[in-house]
Amino acid sequence: xxxxxxxxxxxxxxxxxxxxxxxxxxxxxxxxxxxxxxxxxxxxxxxxxxxxxxxxxxxxxxxxxxxxxxxxxxxxxxxxxxxxxxxxxxxxxxxxxxxxxxxxxxxxxxxxxxxxxxxxxxxxxxxxxxxxxxxxxxxxxxxxxxxxxxxxxxxxxxxxxxxxxxxxxxxxxxxxxxxxxxxxxxxxxxxxxxxxxxxxxxxxxxxxxxxxxxxxxxxxxxxxxxxxxxxxxxxxxxxxxxxxxxxxxxxxxxxxxxxxxxxxxxxxxxxxxxxxxxxxxxxxxxxxxxxxxxxxxxxxxxxxxxxx
Amino acid sequence: xxxxxxxxxxxxxxxxxxxxxxxxxxxxxxxxxxxxxxxxxxxxxxxxxxxxxxxxxxxxxxxxxxxxxxxxxxxxxxxxxxxxxxxxxxxxxxxxxxxxxxxxxxxxxxxxxxxxxxxxxxxxxxxxxxxxxxxxxxxxxxxxxxxxxxxxxxxxxxxxxxxxxxxxxxxxxxxxxxxxxxxxxxxxxxxxxxxxxxxxxxxxxxxxxxxxxxxxxxxxxxxxxxxxxxxxxxxxxxxxxxxxxxxxxxxxxxxxxxxxxxxxxxxxxxxxxxxxxxxxxxxxxxxxxxxxxxxxxxxxxxxxxxxxxxxxxxxxxxxxxxxxxxxxxxxxxxxxxxxxxxxxxxxxxxxxxxxxxxxxxxxxxxxxxxxxxxxxxxxxxxxxxxxxxxxxxxxxxxxxxxxxxxxxxxxxxxxxxxxxxxxxxxxxxxxxxxxxxxxxxxxxxxxxxxxxxxxxxxxxxxxxxxxxxxxxxxxxxxxxxxxxxxxxxxxxxxxxxxxxxxxxxxxxxxxxxxxxxxxxxxxxxxxxxxxxxxxxxxxxxxxxxxxxxxxxxxxxxxxxxxxxxxxxxxxxxxx
Numbered sequence: 001x002x003x004x005x006x007x008x009x010x011x012x013x014x015x016x017x018x019x020x021x022x023x024x025x026x027x028x029x030x031x032x033x034x035x036x037x038x039x040x041x042x043x044x045x046x047x048x049x050x051x052x053x054x055x056x057x058x059x060x061x062x063x064x065x066x067x068x069x070x071x072x073x074x075x076x077x078x079x080x081x082x083x084x085x086x087x088x089x090x091x092x093x094x095x096x097x098x099x100x101x102x103x104x105x106x107x108x109x110x111x112x113x114x115x116x117x118x119x120x121x122x123x124x125x126x127x128x129x130x131x132x133x134x135x136x137x138x139x140x141x142x143x144x145x146x147x148x149x150x151x152x153x154x155x156x157x158x159x160x161x162x163x164x165x166x167x168x169x170x171x172x173x174x175x176x177x178x179x180x181x182x183x184x185x186x187x188x189x190x191x192x193x194x195x196x197x198x199x200x201x202x203x204x205x206x207x208x209x210x211x212x213x214x215x216x217x218x219x220x221x222x223x224x225x226x227x228x229x230x231x232x233x234x235x236x237x238x239x240x241x242x243x244x245x246x247x248x249x250x251x252x253x254x255x256x257x258x259x260x261x262x263x264x265x266x267x268x269x270x271x272x273x274x275x276x277x278x279x280x281x282x283x284x285x286x287x288x289x290x291x292x293x294x295x296x297x298x299x300x301x302x303x304x305x306x307x308x
Numbered sequence: 309x310x311x312x313x314x315x316x317x318x319x320x321x322x323x324x325x326x327x328x329x330x331x332x333x334x335x336x337x338x339x340x341x342x343x344x345x346x347x348x349x350x351x352x353x354x355x356x357x358x359x360x361x362x363x364x365x366x367x368x369x370x371x372x373x374x375x376x377x378x379x380x381x382x383x384x385x386x387x388x389x390x391x392x393x394x395x396x397x398x399x400x401x402x403x404x405x406x407x408x409x410x411x412x413x414x415x416x417x418x419x420x421x422x423x424x425x426x427x428x429x430x431x432x433x434x435x436x437x438x439x440x441x442x443x444x445x446x447x448x449x450x451x452x453x454x455x456x457x458x459x460x461x462x463x464x465x466x467x468x469x470x471x472x473x474x475x476x477x478x479x480x481x482x483x484x485x486x487x488x489x490x491x492x493x494x495x496x497x498x499x500x501x502x503x504x505x506x507x508x509x510x511x512x513x514x515x516x517x518x519x520x521x522x523x524x525x526x527x528x529x530x531x532x533x534x535x536x537x538x539x540x541x542x543x544x545x546x547x548x549x550x551x552x553x554x555x556x557x558x559x560x561x562x563x564x565x566x567x568x569x570x571x572x573x574x575x576x577x578x579x580x581x582x583x584x585x586x587x588x589x590x591x592x593x594x595x596x597x598x599x600x601x602x603x604x605x606x607x608x609x610x611x612x613x614x615x616x617x618x619x620x621x622x623x624x625x626x627x628x629x630x631x632x633x634x635x636x637x638x639x640x641x642x643x644x645x646x647x648x649x650x651x652x653x654x655x656x657x658x659x660x661x662x663x664x665x666x667x668x669x670x671x672x673x674x675x676x677x678x679x680x681x682x683x684x685x686x687x688x689x690x691x692x693x694x695x696x697x698x699x700x701x702x703x704x705x706x707x708x709x710x711x712x713x714x715x716x717x718x719x720x721x722x723x724x725x726x727x728x729x730x731x732x733x734x735x736x737x738x739x740x741x742x743x744x745x746x747x748x749x750x751x752x753x754x755x756x757x758x759x760x761x762x763x764x765x766x767x768x769x770x771x772x773x774x775x776x777x778x779x780x781x782x783x784x785x786x787x788x789x790x791x792x793x794x795x796x797x798x799x800x801x802x803x804x805x806x807x808x809x810x811x812x813x814x815x816x817x818x819x820x821x822x823x824x825x826x827x828x829x830x831x832x833x834x835x836x837x838x839x840x841x842x843x844x845x846x847x848x849x850x851x852x853x854x855x856x857x858x859x860x861x862x863x864x865x866x867x868x869x870x871x872x873x874x875x876x877x878x879x880x881x882x883x
Binding site for chain 2: 019030080199202203204205206207208209210217218221222
């Protein structure tokens, strides 16, 4: 096993991608910030000083404590607490869990949907292609956030009230996912149009291989490069969209707050001087989105040197 | 003093993996009215030298040593602004692809006039007048009319004439032509070469022709310089180099050129190129996996492949109403038959429909009319993949471009094993691997090849992988669509030898497509000549080459470079 992995690492260490990474300080900082936030979110139950969801551990007495360095702050609550006595640092860590989960899941959903439709569209051509691309055009004429709002609204209307809170997360993932597939589909369709005329695809046809296998085994791996770049940049957009929806109150329920929900909760206290409730989740959100975006930009440049 | 002197130049391409020396210690000189040929295989550095002379080296390449003198004046140390004045004014350039070297958004006139206004002290009207003269000079009919047209309104050959006019417009002292005819058909190539030769004499311009094509060298050059891996191996008068070369590399390069005048049993084994293991003994079909063909269906006495009235119409512009549609008849009522074990050649210029015929026979395209019968079964009447599959296995194809015919994301093992796995030709995975290793051995690739990816191989090695993949279905009929036109001559010789050997050992039936007449002569038993989608003449190869019947065949053969003076040392001639 180790013998099989070792060459992968030597290859990776020697690759142009790693070389370019080592020489772009922006990408390194962005990677570190992303890594810290992702690890903090992933191991929140272990690392976080409190569990903001454990109602028994909450005490109203601790409510509205300012950050530790402010007057009246407590070392127990490094970044202060909110109106119910929840530790902000822990809430941010648990909140980024939700944000990242929604982000990754909806990007995955968009990607699978978009890549599949793009492959079909590019390979089949003709009517199928026109049909899929016209749907894409129609959807593109609406802003992504509007599409997500629409789907969320419809789901609210359709689902019974008590089920809604349980399913809110999945509805959100679905809504954000649906709103982002077009970009993948268009890119993949374009690359597929190029790849399907290459001679290796014709050789596969001559062997007798069917279209589904050709798409999966031959074309898919060759169109994934740009998709990964789009996915990285889309991840940042998905996280922001989730935060926006949650801020507007149509996202995840306040019982399991995401970063957006935390900002919304803090928003009503901003003018009473309790700035820390929304500022710290805000900083975490900006840092996460910015660094993911920077990584995406770097990846795009590194994979496509002609752009520079 | 020579017109252009290139003295001991060294060109480097530094990268983080170390410095690549593209050209090392090359000295060349050029006199007025002389044509110097620079010949070598891909990667020899011949284009790099041309680019270095005109100061167009692509970053990070740099001139690390030596000097370039034009009329005794150093031009390699000039500033970029001064270099721009030399370029175009004193040194003209002709590039390979006339499609991309003209600005599609400007008329021919404005491109010519602009260049002249920049470099020459001419009035606008005088420049316009000269533009028309130039077009007339390079042999374009109705120059007053054509000068107003855009590049897309010219054909490929005409466009190359315009490029030549553009290179000539400022009366340069030197013209550098980088593969000026490689993108053109043979008949146009001959015209362009004649034109270049004539202009050189008339205008007393010195010209460097950079090419990989020995035919071009033999046709037009006075002297030749042979490059090998960035080093000058030999330089001298053309007749001497071609007829009696001194250096071993030149000798092997010349012996690898397909001969138009004689048929060889096989190409001599060329030294000095990538080494390939040749299997020691011929395959023993009785025991070999490749010999154990199964379920080929009934055998018939007639020809293996019978093509009747085959036509293919492509829709260029689809429209709801039939009359608004634009169509192109790529293949028009072609009839041919190929006997078992025969090598049938199809020859023609680009756009003649020969590749379309190949794709129709292989089943990649469905014909608009006509039928393809294979071993007694009408393939065009079969419905769906299920019925076609047994025939898929028997018909395989080798493509022109070895760089796009292998999936870059798959290992060679998986590429070659794919047909075996798909058709379940092996009992187990272990057996599949054994067969793949064996196939790679048959095509002359080392054992380790299976674990690597296509990009780790050169063009010739990739073509070998393609051949291994085609053989993996144990085919009965192999279509080779320009299998060597993307390869260097020495590699071409190896691949053609390999195909010849396999054809003989396996008794393969082959359809061999090429635009290259000498290659056709070496490979085929019978030949068909195609033009504009029509099959004009079918004849035994030797009969066609000695006594062509159709006027077009005679015309094509007349254009073939003769290469009479070339050395015949070490050749294995048939008959």
